[in-house]
Amino acid sequence: MTVRLGLLAILDQAPGYGYQLRSEFDRRTGSTWPLNVGQVYSTLERLDRDGLVERDDPAEGAAPGDGSTPGEQHRLWRITAAGRAEVARWLGTAVDSPDATRDELPLKFALAATLPGVDVVTLVQTQRRASLAKLQRLTRGKRAGGDPGAPGEFAWQLVVDSMIFAAEAEVRWLDHVESRVRRASLAERQWAVEATPGAPSAGPTAARSDRGRGETVRGRS
CATH class of the missing domain: 1.10.287 (Helix Hairpins)
Structure with a gap:
C-alpha cells in the first residue's frame, strides 16, 4: 500500500487536517508504518495537484496550525469525486505483486x-x-x-x-x-x-553389460 492511497482512503471517511490524517494512518495500520508530518503534507500536495483532494485554505489572520509544524495554519483537506473513484478502484482491485524480486x-x-x-x-x-x-x-x-x-x-x-x-x-x-x-x-x-577414467560405472550401459555376461554363462551351461 502506498501512503498516497492510504491517506486518500482515510479522507474518504471524513475531511481532516494533516496532523489528524497522520494520527489516523498510524492508528489504522497498527503503528507499523510510521509517517512524519512532512511526508503527509507532501503527499497531500500531490493528491491536490492530481485533483483527488482539495483543501480549504485558512482565512487570513486565522490561528496557527494543528500543532504539527510551528507556524503551520489550519488547512482542512477533503476528498473529491475523482478521489472517491480512486479509492473504490483500489479497494476493489487485487494487489499485483511483481513477478521479479529485488529482495x-x-x-x-x-x-x-x-x-x-x-x-x-x-x-x-x-x-x-x-x-x-x-x-x-x-x-x-x-x-x-x-x-x-x-x-x-x-x-x-x-x-x-x-x-x-x-x-x-x-x-x-x-x-x-x-x-x-x-x-x-x-x-x-x-x-x-x-x-574419472577407469572408474566403475553403475549406469545403464554397465547394467546391460552385466545382463549380457549372465546370458552368455547360462548359454554355455
Whole structure:
C-alpha cells in the first residue's frame, strides 16, 4: 500500500487536517508504518495537484496550525469525486505483486551459489538462525499485545500476522535451499567419480553389460 492511497482512503471517511490524517494512518495500520508530518503534507500536495483532494485554505489572520509544524495554519483537506473513484478502484482491485524480486535475501543466495569457494550451506544456517530469532520476536510481540478487539490492536495484529507468515515462509525456503545445495553437491561429486577414467560405472550401459555376461554363462551351461 502506498501512503498516497492510504491517506486518500482515510479522507474518504471524513475531511481532516494533516496532523489528524497522520494520527489516523498510524492508528489504522497498527503503528507499523510510521509517517512524519512532512511526508503527509507532501503527499497531500500531490493528491491536490492530481485533483483527488482539495483543501480549504485558512482565512487570513486565522490561528496557527494543528500543532504539527510551528507556524503551520489550519488547512482542512477533503476528498473529491475523482478521489472517491480512486479509492473504490483500489479497494476493489487485487494487489499485483511483481513477478521479479529485488529482495536482498534470494538475490544474495543466487549470487553466492555461483561464487567459487563460498559455503552456501553455512550461509543458509547463519540466515536460518536469524530468521528463527525474528519469528520468535514477532510471535512473542503478538502474544504480549493488548485487547485484540480494539481497532488499533486488531489492525496491528493483522500486519504482524503477515510478518509472521512471511518469516515462516522464509525459514521453509532456507530449508529448501539447503536441500537443493546438498543434492547438487552430491550430484557433482557423483559426476566427477563417473567421469574419472577407469572408474566403475553403475549406469545403464554397465547394467546391460552385466545382463549380457549372465546370458552368455547360462548359454554355455
